[in-house]
Amino acid sequence: MSVERELHTILDYIRWAASRFEAAELFFGHGTDNAWDEASALVLQSLHLPWNCKPEALNARLTEAEKQLLIERIGLRVEQRIPVGQLTGQAYFCGLSFKVSKDVLVPRSPIAELIEKGFQPWLAQEPARILDLCTGSGCIGIACAYAFEWAEIDLSDISSAALSVAEENIKRHRLSERLRAVESDLFSGLQGQKYDLIVSNPPYVNAQDLASMPAEYLAEPEIALGSGADGLDFTRRLLSEAAEHLNDSGLLIVEVGNSWLDLEQAYLELPFTWLEFERGGHGVFALSKQQLLGN
Numbered sequence: 004m005s006v007e008r009e010l011h012t013i014l015d016y017i018r019w020a021a022s023r024f025e026a027a028e029l030f031f032g033h034g035t036d037n038a039w040d041e042a043s044a045l046v047l048q049s050l051h052l053p054w055n056c057k058p059e060a061l062n063a064r065l066t067e068a069e070k071q072l073l074i075e076r077i078g079l080r081v082e083q084r085i086p087v088g089q090l091t092g093q094a095y096f097c098g099l100s101f102k103v104s105k106d107v108l109v110p111r112s113p114i115a116e117l118i119e120k121g122f123q124p125w126l127a128q129e130p131a132r133i134l135d136l137c138t139g140s141g142c143i144g145i146a147c148a149y150a151f152e153w154a155e156i157d158l159s160d161i162s163s164a165a166l167s168v169a170e171e172n173i174k175r176h177r178l179s180e181r182l183r184a185v186e187s188d189l190f191s192g193l194q195g196q197k198y199d200l201i202v203s204n205p206p207y208v209n210a211q212d213l214a215s216m217p218a219e220y221l222a223e224p225e226i227a228l229g230s231g232a233d234g235l236d237f238t239r240r241l242l243s244e245a246a247e248h249l250n251d252s253g254l255l256i257v258e259v260g261n262s263w264l265d266l267e268q269a270y271l272e273l274p275f276t277w278l279e280f281e282r283g284g285h286g287v288f289a290l291s292k293q294q295l296l297g298n
C-alpha cells in the first residue's frame with residue numbers, strides 16, 4: 004500500500020519523516036538538532052503553518068496535493084541531504100521569517116541571541132549606524148533593525164546572488180527606508196563609511212573541516228563556508244581594516260566558530276572577549292575599536 008493511502012494527518016507525516024530521518028542518519032545542523040524537530044520544521048513550513056501551531060491542528064487531515072508535496076520533500080531531504088530551509092525556501096532567525104535559496108547560508112548563527120539581548124552588556128549606547136558584513140540572506144542585519152528601531156543598517160556581501168535574496172528579505176520586512184544592500188568585497192564597496200556596530204558571520208571553515216563536512220553543507224555556497232587553510236583568510240583581512248570603519252566608541256562582533264583557537268594564537272596582542280550563549284554556539288568575539296587599535 005502506498006504511503007499516501009496509509010498516512011493522513013499532519014502528525015502522521017511528522018512521525019513518518021522523523022522515522023525516515025533517524026533511519027537515514029541525517030545530519031542536523033541547519034537550525035534543529037534532532038529528527039523530530041527537523042521533521043516538524045519540514046512538514047509545518049511546507050504547509051505554511053507556524054512552528055508553534057496548536058497541538059490539535061496536528062490531527063487535521065491533508066489533501067492529496069499536500070501529501071505529494073511532503074512525500075517529495077521528505078525524499079529530497081533523505082536522498083539528496085538538502086537542508087529544510089532550502090527545500091521550503093524559508094528559515095527562521097530571531098523568531099523572524101526569511102526567504103532562503105541555494106545562494107545563501109541557511110540562517111543559524113548564535114549571534115541571534117546577542118541581537119535579542121541588544122548586544123548587552125557589550126554595546127555602550129544604542130547604535131545609529133550598523134553594518135552586517137557578509138550578510139547572506141540579510142538575517143543578521145534585518146534582525147538588528149527590529150532590535151534597534153532607529154538605526155540605519157548596511158547589509159553587504161560579495162555575492163550578488165546572495166544580495167538579491169537579502170534585498171527580497173528587506174522588502175518582505177518593509178525595511179527599505181533604513182536598510183540597504185551593498186555589493187562589496189570586505190569593505191571595498193563601503194569606502195568612507197563608519198559604523199557604531201559591525202557584526203559579521205563570515206566564512207570561517209578551515210580546509211580540513213570543509214573537506215569532511217556532512218553532505219548537507221554541499222547544498223550551501225562554498226564561498227559562504229570556506230576561508231583558506233586555517234579558515235581565517237577573511238577574518239585576517241577584516242581585523243586589519245575594521246578600525247577604519249568603526250566610530251571611536253564602535254564595536255566589532257565576529258563569528259569564527261571552531262577557528263577561534265587558531266585566531267587567538269595568531270593575535271596574542273588582541274584582547275578578544277569570547278561570548279557565551281545559552282542556546283549553544285561558540286567562537287564569537289567582541290572587540291572595541293580602541294582594543295583593535297591597542298589603546
Ligand SMILES: C[S@@+](CC[C@H](N)C(=O)[O-])C[C@H]1O[C@@H](n2cnc3c(N)ncnc32)[C@H](O)[C@@H]1O
Nearest residue numbers: 110137138139160161162188189204205206227
Ligand atoms: C557564513 S555566510 C553568513 C551569511 C549570514 N550572515 C548568516 O549568518 O546567515 C558568509 C557570507 O559571506 C559572504 N562572503 C564571502 N566572502 C566575502 C567577502 N570577501 N566579502 C564580503 N562577503 C563575503 C558569502 O557570500 C556569504 O554570504
